[in-house]
Amino acid sequence: MRRVHSMPFGAEITSEGVRFALWAPTAREVRLVLDDAELPLNADSDGWYRVVSADARPGSRYGYRIDDTLTVPDPASRFQPDDVHGLSLVVDPRSYDWSDTSWRGRPWEETVLYEVHVGTATPEGTYAGLMNKLDRLRDLGVTAIELMPIGEFPGRRNWGYDGVLPYAPDAAYGSPEDLKRLVDRAHELGLMVFLDVVYNHFGPSGNYLHAYAKTFFTERHPTPWGAGINVDGEGSPVVRDFFFHNALYWLEEFHIDGLRFDAVHAIMDDGSPHFIEELANRIRQAISDRHVHLVLENEANQARWLNRDDNRKPKLHTAQWADDIHNSWHALLTGENEGYYEDYANRPLEHLGRALAEGFAYQGDPSPHKDGVIRGEPSGHLPPSAFVAFLQNHDQVGNRAFGERLAHLIPPERLALAQAIFLLSPQIPLLFMGEEWAASSPFQFFVDFESEPDLAKAVRDGRRGEFKRFKAFTDPEMSQKIPDPTDRTTFERSRIDWSETDRSPHREVLSQTRHLLDLRRTEIVPLLKxxxxxxxxxxxxxxxxxxxxxxxxxxxxxxxxxxxxxxxxxxxxxxxxxxxxxxxxxxxxxxxxxxxxxxxxxxxxx
Missing domain, CATH: 2.60.40.1180 (Golgi alpha-mannosidase II)
Structure with a gap:
């Protein structure tokens, strides 16, 4: 079976040749750069530049020359062999022959998520390397892997949240075909594949949209990363479509089973329907013949997106990451009370009880950490499966100064108690890679801006500056011990070591995790259904x-x-x-x- 998602963006192979399409409403002139030639393009009244070239073929390199001063990659590039500043590659999605023709996914209630960073999950740091670990995850009791963002990012190492070309699987991990083989093999083993996608901002290097599509952004909605994405102003229908098609592209062309939408509280929309609502509706309308699961990260705790219909099916989004459950657990287990743990440290067990029973701990309550701002909506009417619970994830480990895992912070007896309650509670569980055996490696924040030393310095200084408000880092000498995110050794230190599972105490922790997941499958899942x-x-x-x-x-x-x-x-x-x-x-x-x-x-x- 061949799969392709047809869209108005990017390079698409047709019977007449390759159709190129770029939305550049604020450019004065656009030329198509194709291999060693340039071709002038004419714009229509809506700012679209399109042309069909009989000379282009799969493997052709192409880009766009903007106002005769800047050559940029395609924002909807399907592959970037030479990183974010290089030319794009014409890809024929139909060249891959899928073998999972009978795959219809798995019911949400069966989900056990395993969050993984492709670059540090294996010695190879590739899609192929991860594919070789799928059997072990299946045997553990995992039913779904969740990939941290893979859209093309600057350099060879990054968490993925600095991506700038969201249609291009990052070349550091392999080719688009390698990713498809990973998904195909996962389905063969009965595993779902989820992908974390970022629709709230672009990274600081390689985003050229400002040069030819200034209306892609808006100053009306500032975000922690700069101007907001324009999903509700002039030109916003095209911007919205760019992301709606991106979601469908991963679900259809790569046969992904579910998406996790990063920080949707930072997507500001004063219009109707809200971007979050239309996103889910577009996906639900387009794909109805298999299980597709849509998960939010939403600091605002808005239960409205998670409601069920009369058949107990999600109307819009399937679930939300339950940060309240994690934060309550963390405050209870560690006694930490700085940063956002301030909201949980005064009564951690009460917050945990409410979050386990009702999903959110904050349901319209004032947040001390946010100076009394009211946070959340009532959530007790929602089933526990509307929430993804975790003791650890990339954020909660990696955003610590030294990237310590929970096993580094608390006694093993307390961790074992928390793990059992976490895995046997009726929320959908998410394990962070290596958590199943209490991996000894940290997971630290890392980037690769070697070609841009000024940016690298800004990130390095900014990382250390983040922690100055914490008591432990008020001493400048202590802050200098925070790992340098631009240093390759920070990345290498974050790789998990699978051989640890053969040694004590990791072997025993892994055995206990396997036992708990087996109990979950036989005893908890029937309740959830x-x-x-x-x-x-x-x-x-x-x-x-x-x-x-x-x-x-x-x-x-x-x-x-x-x-x-x-x-x-x-x-x-x-x-x-x-x-x-x-x-x-x-x-x-x-x-x-x-x-x-x-x-x-x-x-x-x-």
Missing amino acids: SEYRGSHYKVSPDNALDVTWTFAEGSLRLLANFGNASMNEIVEVDARVLWSSPGLDVGQENLQLPPWSGIILKGQST
């Missing part, structure tokens, strides 16, 4: 947490003691123990819970 009937929780003054979720097929109850003294809890006689902390006497109706221990019970349907 039935009707959700609500939850309730309570937190005792001595730091005990009691949460119950009820489904048509049964109930799930969590009892945990996070205090410093033992306590007694009453357990239902007919409830079945799914998991308990080591050493608990679980045969008693009156259960004694030592400090930092817990139990998870499953009740029958009523």
Whole structure:
């Protein structure tokens, strides 16, 4: 089977030749640079420059000469062999013959996500290298890999959030065909593939849209990265289409199963329908013959995008990253109270209980970290599967000064308790690569701006300046110890070492993760596939947490003691123990819970 997503942007192969199309409404003159020739282009009244060339073919290099001063790549380039400043390559998507013709995806309730950075996930740092690890992930109990952004970024190493050409899989990881082989192999093994996409900003190097499409951006909506993306002003229909087609391109041409939309709270839209709404509707209308899952990162905690229809199916987006769950866990486990943990440090267990039971901890409540700004919407009506939970991810590890994982910060007994509750709770779990064996490697912030020393210095200084507001880094000498993000060794230090799984204590942690995921598959997923009937929780003054979720097929109850003294809890006689902390006497109706221990019970349907 051959797959191609047809779109008004970029280079598209037709029966007459290759059609080139560039939207350049603020350029005075545009010429097509094709291999060693240049061809003048004429604009229509809407700022589009189009031409069909019989001389172009797959493998041709091309770009656009703007106002006779600047040659730029295609913003919808399908491949950039020579990085963000080089010419684009004409790609024939039909050249790859897919073997997954019967693949229809997997139901959302079965999802166990594994977030992965392609460049540091394997020694090779490529799509092909990652493909060789898929069997191990399948055997672990993972059902979906989630790739951090892969749109072409400057240099050879980057988290991906500095991408500037969102249609081009980064050449540092391999070719578009290599990525398709990765997806094809994943589907053969029953694994879904998700992709993290960034529609709220472009990176600082290689974005040439300002040179010929100034209306792509707007000063009306400033963001942390500069002017906002113009999704609601003059010219915005084309801008919106650029991203709508990008989402469909990954889902159709690369047969991706789900998308994670980065920081949608930074996409400001005063119009109607909101960009977020139309994005989901366009995807749902275009693809109805298989499971496609749409996940938001949304600091605003807007439940409105996550509502279900009468058949319990998502109307728009499938789920949201549950930062409240993570932040509550982190404050509880580590005692940290700076930065955004300020919102959780005063009552971490109460925040955790509410987030586990209802999705958001902040549901229209004032945020101390944001000087009392009201944050969030009521979310208790949503099923737990509307939230992706995690103890760690690229943000929460990599945005620490030294990139420490949770295993570096807390005792293993506390981590084991948190991991069991996390993986057996009814939210959709996400593991960060290496978390399953408590990897020893950090995950640090890294970039590659070697060809732009001024930018490299600005990033280096900016990274160290970020942490000056934290007590530990008020001493300039201490701030200088923060790893240099532009140094290649920072990138190399962040690679995970798969051989650790053969050694203690990593081997034992991996075994426990596999056991928990097996329990999840057999005991939790059947509950999630039935009707959700609500939850309730309570937190005792001595730091005990009691949460119950009820489904048509049964109930799930969590009892945990996070205090410093033992306590007694009453357990239902007919409830079945799914998991308990080591050493608990679980045969008693009156259960004694030592400090930092817990139990998870499953009740029958009523």
